[in-house]
Amino acid sequence: MRGKLLETAGAAYEALYEAPESAWTTARAVAKKLDELARIDTTMEPVRQALEPALIAMQDVSYSLRDYLAAWKQTLTGSKQSRTAWRHSINSSANTAPRSTRC
Numbered sequence: 001m002r003g004k005l006l007e008t009a010g011a012a013y014e015a016l017y018e019a020p021e022s023a024w025t026t027a028r029a030v031a032k033k034l035d036e037l038a039r040i041d042t043t044m045e046p047v048r049q050a051l052e053p054a055l056i057a058m059q060d061v062s063y064s065l066r067d068y069l070a071a072w073k074q075t076l077t078g079s080k081q082s083r084t085a086w087r088h089s090i091n092s093s094a095n096t097a098p099r100s101t102r103c
Contacts, residue, residue: 002076009069017062024058031055 017024034048 002072006069006072009065009072013062013065013069016058016065024055024062027051027055027058 016022031051038045038048
């Protein structure tokens with residue numbers, strides 16, 4: 001289940017924000033064109049402004065996905081470190097246990 005969560009969240013983050021053709025990249029390109037258009041024709045300013053909340057929302061969602069992925073990765077790394085520490089403590093105690101002195 002964790003694998004599917006990470007895979008799905010990672011794919012969403014990639015599509016929304018990280019990929020060269022991400023939704024964020026495309027929306028920013030549209031915003032730049034609307035800026036240019038609004039400079040030429042001021043009646044398009046409200047259209048340009050209408051896109052701003054969507055850009056902010058996209059960025060907020062991408063940050064939430066990034067943080068979600070980081071938290072999962074930290075949890076998984078922490079679990080792995082705990083298991084490694086446990087194994088190390090078992091091995092250490094086995095190596096320092098008193099040895100039999102049978103003749």
